[in-house]
Amino acid sequence: MSDDIAIRVRGLGKKYQIGGPQEKYLTIRDAISYSVKTPFRRLCYRGVDNLKREIWALNNVSFDVKKGEVVGIIGRNGAGKSTLLKILSRITTPTEGEVDIYGRVGALLEVGTGFHPELTGRENIFLTGSILGMRKQEIEEKFDEIIKFAEIEKFLDTPAKRYSSGMYVRLGFSVAAHLEPEILLVDEVLAVGDASFQKKCLGKLGDVASEGRTVLFVSHNMGAIKKLCTRALLIESGNLVEDGITSEVITHYLDQSGSISTNEDIDAIISKLPPDPTIRLENIEMYQEGIQVFQTVENGIPLEIVITYEVFERTHGMRVYFDLMDSDENLLFRSFHDEQSDTIPVMEKGRYKSRATIPADILGPINYEIRLRATIYNVRTCIPSPIRIPINVTQTGNYNKSYPGDTFRGKLGLCINWDTKKIL
């Protein structure tokens, strides 16, 4: 029965070449020098063809999506989720395999695609709407709804370059949210904006899903996937490794990756910790401006990490600490709950809440992982394998803020004090 099928994917594969002639920003000179050098290199490295390294970003992926189904796609960064959506939305072509799609497709891979900073809010609504595939008439009809949802009524005729990043994102999402395709492909767009706006977006996506439209949703936000999707696909280094009921797929994914992104997941991992005679972790929570956050955080406001735990006996040198790791597993800094005390403190028996605040303008707009542990100084480690909390940072801070298009370099977005005066 194919008449209730919305998307049929068969043997889909996508190969990228790295290090070969398809490298980015290739100039003719490179192409010439490459072809001149290649025969010599071939002679030198006979058998080992490391000139053209091939990467299968997607490999033999097959699945069907029925009409009206809401499917979540999960997997680590670089697993191939976005490549899959890019093929389904026809941005790029597959290397092999085929896809048949039954129905009008709308893809939302980025918020505010095509926004031009010089154009006003009103003009950008028309431009972005039309880039996303809406007709002019459709945009006109929904215009009032769009500005209402985005909450930018007052700034309609202001150039977008004067918008705050929050307004930018709200307007971008709002236009996209009023697309009415039969099949909607969404990639990680909820990872932007502040907590309350994220909630609003999730609600809107929920509405779309409940209207009986087909949705494919890529996200790292397991809470959102759980809430919206009935079925989930787990992709791992280009392969579809699991396809089933959302909660089961998520559990498997979290089990193997050891990373967490909702409160329940943190609870689940804490409850699996081997019991320790001295300390028991109860809870770890993150807050920004009093709102609980999961995974997606902003760097323009402080991030609080609240750790609740119980100490069973009077202990000398009990230390709760966390490591901030970058995505390449480098340790950026380690912070102990008692790092600024003058002497080694003694912890009495009881329950404790430790609150660590990472100030604004410390984190860069990249992904990190917080690894939490506890130790007794010079005695032993209490939590053998750390609790890993991934965080994806959204740029709202002051660091390099006038250059949003600039590539972020480095590991931290520290705001160093600069003072520049004209001296002549």
Place this chain on the structure above:
Amino acid sequence: MKPDTEPTIKIRPPKKWVPINFRELWQYHELLYFFTWRDVKIRYKQTALGFLWAIIQPLFMMVIFTLFFGNLAKIPSEGIPYPLFNFAALLPWTLFAEGLLRSTTSMVSNANIMTKVYFPRLIMPISGILSPLVDFAVAFVILLLMMAFFGFLPTIAIVLLPAFILLAVLTSLSVGLWLSALNVKYRDFQYTIPFLIQIWLFASPVVYPSSMLPEQFRLLYGLNPMAGVIEGFRWALLGTNPPEAMIMVSVGVVILLLVGGLFYFKRMEQYFADVV
């Protein structure tokens, strides 16, 4: 519905020959309009003189060319005052050159959109050649004023003017298609363009009449489609000698370039998002 209903969209690995889907292109005509509109709008935002720039550029070139080629080098202008002779050529020339420049860089400068949304990529170079038409229209008013000043009445051939404008636009598009597709992979092309345009300017009858060339080379000269366009312009507006066969050669060249460019573009289009 039967189980074997035709899918709305079929996604397959890249092919060598991709048919050009004109129906889909038409479905996206509003997007073409919005891209063109955006380019026109942005071009003169935050400029003090705004649309005056559309006139200033060709006007200044005309003054300089008149000084050096008209007055100093005394290049013949077929009995027409040199400024008018030159300006009537500069208009289609600027239309062509601006269009070529913008369509060539269109894919790369819109890379952020291309890697996030699907639409027929042909929209990009096409919108690149359409936005200079607005500048052209503004400058055309100046040309009419100049004709009035020098006491020139357009001949009946002016009805053919739109055809020559179309030919200029198509020339721009046909070359732009090749170069924009190449530029995605080899950024060298966008640096070559200003240089190419300069050479092409002197290879076209902008500062001199094509009648300066020996009779037997005129047909050959038509291989440069801009020669046909420019002589056509002068003929339609100022009543110079009709370009006759030369224009036919130009039209033929443009058709060949355009069809080839379309297919080359469609083939390369399949890799754009990966390479850009």
